[in-house]
Amino acid sequence: MFTELNSILNASPDSITPGELIVVSDRQSDASFLVHHFLSFYLRARCKVCFLGLVQSFCHYSAVSQRLGLSLTQAKERGQLVFLEGLKDSLSILIPQERNAESQAMDFLQDPAAGLRSLYEFVQSSVTGSGSSEDWGPPVLLVDDLSVLLSLGVSAGAVLDFSHYCRATICSQLQGNMVMLVRCSGEEEEEDGDEGSERLLKGLTHQCTLTLHVQGLPTGFCKDIHGQVEVCRRRRRGDLQHNQNKLFQYKVHDKGASFFARGTSSAVL
Amino acid sequence: MILKYFLAEGVVCRHELFVAAAQDNPDDILQELPAPILDDVAIPKAVEQPRLPCEPRDSLEAMNIAWRYQNLPKVQSFLASSSRFGHYYDVSKTMEPEIRLAAKCHSFYPPEHLSQSSNTHSPMLESYSALLKSLQEVINREGFDLTAPMSKSRNILRVGLHSLGSALWGDDLSCHDNPKHRHALTTFLYGLRALMRSSLSVAVVTLPSHLIQDRALMGSITRLCDNAIALESFKGSERETNPLYKDYHGRNTHTYLSVSFPSDTHTHTSTRRQCIKAGAGLWMEAGQPPCRPGCQCELVCCCSIRRAPQ
Numbered sequence: 001m002f003t004e005l006n007s008i009l010n011a012s013p014d015s016i017t018p019g020e021l022i023v024v025s026d027r028q029s030d031a032s033f034l035v036h037h038f039l040s041f042y043l044r045a046r047c048k049v050c051f052l053g054l055v056q057s058f059c060h061y062s063a064v065s066q067r068l069g070l071s072l073t074q075a076k077e078r079g080q081l082v083f084l085e086g087l088k089d090s091l092s093i094l095i096p097q098e099r100n101a102e103s104q105a106m107d108f109l110q111d112p113a114a115g116l117r118s119l120y121e122f123v124q125s126s127v128t129g130s131g132s133s134e135d136w137g138p139p140v141l142l143v144d145d146l147s148v149l150l151s152l153g154v155s156a157g158a159v160l161d162f163s164h165y166c167r168a169t170i171c172s173q174l175q176g177n178m179v180m181l182v183r184c185s186g187e188e189e190e191e192d193g194d195e196g197s198e199r200l201l202k203g204l205t206h207q208c209t210l211t212l213h214v215q216g217l218p219t220g221f222c223k224d225i226h227g228q229v230e231v232c233r234r235r236r237r238g239d240l241q242h243n244q245n246k247l248f249q250y251k252v253h254d255k256g257a258s259f260f261a262r263g264t265s266s267a268v269l
Numbered sequence: 270m271i272l273k274y275f276l277a278e279g280v281v282c283r284h285e286l287f288v289a290a291a292q293d294n295p296d297d298i299l300q301e302l303p304a305p306i307l308d309d310v311a312i313p314k315a316v317e318q319p320r321l322p323c324e325p326r327d328s329l330e331a332m333n334i335a336w337r338y339q340n341l342p343k344v345q346s347f348l349a350s351s352s353r354f355g356h357y358y359d360v361s362k363t364m365e366p367e368i369r370l371a372a373k374c375h376s377f378y379p380p381e382h383l384s385q386s387s388n389t390h391s392p393m394l395e396s397y398s399a400l401l402k403s404l405q406e407v408i409n410r411e412g413f414d415l416t417a418p419m420s421k422s423r424n425i426l427r428v429g430l431h432s433l434g435s436a437l438w439g440d441d442l443s444c445h446d447n448p449k450h451r452h453a454l455t456t457f458l459y460g461l462r463a464l465m466r467s468s469l470s471v472a473v474v475t476l477p478s479h480l481i482q483d484r485a486l487m488g489s490i491t492r493l494c495d496n497a498i499a500l501e502s503f504k505g506s507e508r509e510t511n512p513l514y515k516d517y518h519g520r521n522t523h524t525y526l527s528v529s530f531p532s533d534t535h536t537h538t539s540t541r542r543q544c545i546k547a548g549a550g551l552w553m554e555a556g557q558p559p560c561r562p563g564c565q566c567e568l569v570c571c572c573s574i575r576r577a578p579q
Binding site for chain 1: 451455458462463467
C-alpha cells in the first residue's frame with residue numbers, strides 16, 4: 001500500500017471506516033495502480049477480501065503484490081482472499097467445451113442481457129462463507145474493473161443493479177467496504193461519448209463515500225509526474241451533501257507510488 | 270504493414286506463427302512478408318557442406334595474441350534472437366521462400382473453416398467463435414499453454430489477426446452507426462486476452478478503425494488491449510500537401526500503453542521526439558510533429574517508413 005495515500009485519505013489498516021463505497025475512476029489514463037494499493041491495504045487490515053480480477057491474470061496481481069510486500073498466494077491459502085480470475089473462467093464459456101462446474105460466476109457471458117445475477121451470487125457466497133478457521137475482519141469487495149462488463153454486452157443499468165445489491169449486502173448488512181474501478185474514455189463534455197461508462201460512473205459516484213479520479217496532466221507528458229488524482233470525500237450530514245475535494249499529482253515507481261501537492265514534485269523543487 | 274513486420278520478425282526469430290484473415294488468404298499474406306536485411310542473418314542452405322573437424326580454417330592464420338578468439342566464427346552467423354532487439358527489413362523486397370518456409374505457420378481463413386455447424390451459445394459471431402476455438406486448439410496442441418508440462422523447449426506463438434471488425438468477418442461494426450453485433454468484437458477480444466494471458470503467445474490485431482465511427486467502442490477496444498497504435502496515412506488528406514509534413518508519409522499515434530505496474534513506463538500523454546523500434550525491427554524514424562494549435566494531448570509522432578541505415 002502507499003503510505004502517502006493513506007495519510008491523504010486519513011486511513012490506516014489499524015482503523016477502517018466501515019460501510020465505505022470507494023469509486024476509483026480514470027479518463028484516458030490508467031488507475032489500476034490504485035486497485036493494487038487498496039488490495040494490499042485491506043489485506044494488511046486483516047479483512048476478508050473478495051477480488052473480482054476481470055482484466056488481468058492472478059499472476060499479474062500476485063507479482064505486483066509481491067513488490068508491495070504481500071503474498072496473494074498465501075492470502076488465498078489461509079482463506080483471507082477469494083479471487084475470481086475472470087479471464088481464465090471466461091474461456092470455458094466463450095469456447096464451448098464440457099462444462100466446467102467449478103465457477104459459475106462468469107455465466108453472464110452466455111447471455112449478457114440477462115444481468116449479473118450469477119456474479120452477485122458468487123460475491124455473496126464469498127463474503128458470507130465461513131470456510132476458514134481464522135476470524136477475519138469485515139468483508140471487502142474489490143472489482144477490477146466494472147467497465148469491461150459493459151464491453152461484454154452487459155448494460156449500464158445491470159451493472160448499477162449489481163453494485164447496488166453488493167452494496168446492500170456488503171456495506172449495509174455486513175458493514176464492509178467496496179472498491180470499484182470504472183474506466184472512461186473520451187472527454188467528459190462529449191455528448192455522444194461513452195454513454196455506458198459515463199452513466200455508470202455518475203450512478204456510482206452518487207452512491208459512494210469517496211472517489212479517486214485519475215487523469216493525465218492537462219499540460220501533457222512529464223517524466224517525473226505521471227498524472228493527477230482528484231480525491232473527493234462525500235459526506236452527508238442530515239440533509240446536506242458536503243464534498244471535500246483535493247487534487248494531487250503522483251508518480252508511479254518501482255515499489256509504490258508517491259503523491260504530492262501540485263507543483264511540489266521533487267523534480268521541480 | 271505492421272502486421273507483416275510482426276510476422277516477418279517471427280520468422281526470423283524462429284517463432285511459430287498463427288495468421289487469420291478474412292479478406293486475403295493467410296498464405297498470400299505470408300508470401301508478402303518483407304525481406305530481412307541479410308548481413309547477419311544466416312540463410313539455411315541445403316548445399317552447405319558441414320565442416321570436418323580436421324580441416325583447417327580457411328585463410329586464417331593462428332592467432333598469437335588474441336588466441337582466445339581463435340575458435341569463434343569469423344562473422345556472426347546465427348540469428349541472435351535474444352541478444353538484439355529486432356531486425357531490419359527491406360520493404361521493397363519480399364522474403365525468400367526458403368526463409369519463410371522454415372517457420373511453422375498455422376492459418377485460419379473463414380471460408381475454409383466455417384463449414385461446421387454453428388454454435389448458438391456464444392454471444393460472439395460464428396466467425397470469431399471459430400477463430401478463438403481454432404487458436405486455442407493450436408495453443409494446446411503445439412504446447413504453448415502455460416499449464417502444459419515443461420517437457421520440451423518452449424517457443425513463442427505469434428498471432429496475427431487481420432482486419433477484425435470488417436464486414437468480411439460477418440461483423441457490422443463498420444457498416445452501421447448502431448450495429449447489431451455491437452459487443453461481438455469486444456467479447457472476442459476479451460477471449461483473446463484470456464488466451465494470451467494463459468499461453469506463451471503474443472497477438473497483433475489490425476482494425477479498420479477509419480470505418481468504425483463509434484468512439485466509445487474504439488475506447489472499449491483500446492482498453493481491452495495492452496498496446497494500441499493508430500496509423501494515419503497522409504495520402505489523400507490535406508496533410509499530404511502541407512509543407513510541414515513533407516518528409517513524412519503518415520502519422521503514428523501511440524494512443525494507449527497500459528501500465529505494467531510497477532515499471533517506468535506509464536500511460537502518458539505527450540508530444541515528443543521518439544524513435545520507435547518496434548519488435549519487428551521496423552525502423553520508424555519519428556520526430557516531433559509540427560506544432561498545431563489545440564493539439565490534443567496524445568503521444569503523436571510523425572514517422573516515415575524508411576530503410577534501415579546501412
